[in-house]
Amino acid sequence: LIELAECYRQLNRSDQAAVCYAKSVVLQPENKFFRQQHIRTLLAMEDYEAARDASHEWLKKDTLSSIGYKYLGMAYEGMAPSNPDVLQNAFFAYNASYRRDSLDGQTVAHIAAIFNNNNQYKDAVEVTETYRLTDTLHVDVNRQNAKAYCMLAEYKTAVNRYEALKAMGDRSFTTLYYLGISHYGDNWVYGARDNLLEAHKKNPMDVNVLYYLAKASARSSWKQEGVDYMEEAMKLVVPTDSVLIRMYDGLAECYELNDDLDMQVKSLQQLYKLNLDYHLFFKIAQAYERHEDIANAIYFYEKFMS
Numbered sequence: 001l002i003e004l005a006e007c008y009r010q011l012n013r014s015d016q017a018a019v020c021y022a023k024s025v026v027l028q029p030e031n032k033f034f035r036q037q038h039i040r041t042l043l044a045m046e047d048y049e050a051a052r053d054a055s056h057e058w059l060k061k062d063t064l065s066s067i068g069y070k071y072l073g074m075a076y077e078g079m080a081p082s083n084p085d086v087l088q089n090a091f092f093a094y095n096a097s098y099r100r101d102s103l104d105g106q107t108v109a110h111i112a113a114i115f116n117n118n119n120q121y122k123d124a125v126e127v128t129e130t131y132r133l134t135d136t137l138h139v140d141v142n143r144q145n146a147k148a149y150c151m152l153a154e155y156k157t158a159v160n161r162y163e164a165l166k167a168m169g170d171r172s173f174t175t176l177y178y179l180g181i182s183h184y185g186d187n188w189v190y191g192a193r194d195n196l197l198e199a200h201k202k203n204p205m206d207v208n209v210l211y212y213l214a215k216a217s218a219r220s221s222w223k224q225e226g227v228d229y230m231e232e233a234m235k236l237v238v239p240t241d242s243v244l245i246r247m248y249d250g251l252a253e254c255y256e257l258n259d260d261l262d263m264q265v266k267s268l269q270q271l272y273k274l275n276l277d278y279h280l281f282f283k284i285a286q287a288y289e290r291h292e293d294i295a296n297a298i299y300f301y302e303k304f305m306s
Helices: 002-010 014-027 032-044 048-061 066-079 084-100 105-117 121-132 139-151 155-167 173-185 189-202 207-218 223-237 241-257 261-275 279-290 294-305
Strands: none
Touching: 002 014, 002 032, 014 032, 014 048, 032 048, 032 066, 048 066, 066 084, 066 105, 084 105, 105 121, 105 139, 121 139, 139 155, 139 173, 155 173, 173 189, 173 207, 189 207, 207 223, 241 261, 261 279, 279 294
């Protein structure tokens, strides 16, 4: 069954692999490897509820398993975008895993990420620095550690951490972006620009990258490029009229299907300000007439006729 599961996994048929791993767990419920493979497959499939249930089943038999609690945390964290309340459960699970094995870098990185996302940057520094006493090379832990220092405006330390990550071969978007921000905060605009340029190549539509790239360029030797980058950022922030026309047209249709006359009319009026299409008055009049508001219907029919 395990060999068959591995074949399915290599064929990207994770659903069938998960079935085989589940059968293996039934045959040998004490086998931790089988349980690990089963839950990892479910997590890879983003079947987080099934991964949660499988983790709970494991922990019923082995309450001392740090990996079981880590996988439980990952399952809850995966469920968080659709149900933010379970993020607290994820933290509790990671915390239980950490108490059982404080040297698991993946668990530390997950805890630090939750701290960072919750603006608890000092807590993120504390948990990652404790881990770094025994291991300074864990990439995910160092990323969270560096980000926490950056958000605390301790830019020199953040630069040191991110430069170390780059020396280890980390050229991820977030590392390049936050290193650029850290250099900018530390008043080295050339270093900021170099890293932000790399980040911009990876994600040309990121407004924050363009904003800081513009400021770094304008404060260095590329002043016209600074203007160009900031104008590019403005175009992304402020939608063009053609985009707004499409959006208001779609919004009016949604309000019409929802039978919300007032908001439909407001959307159509906003649309008229953008495209000056007088046919919209006829459409507004029709909407009022359908709702038996004859006075407003006549008013807009007359505007259309004029």
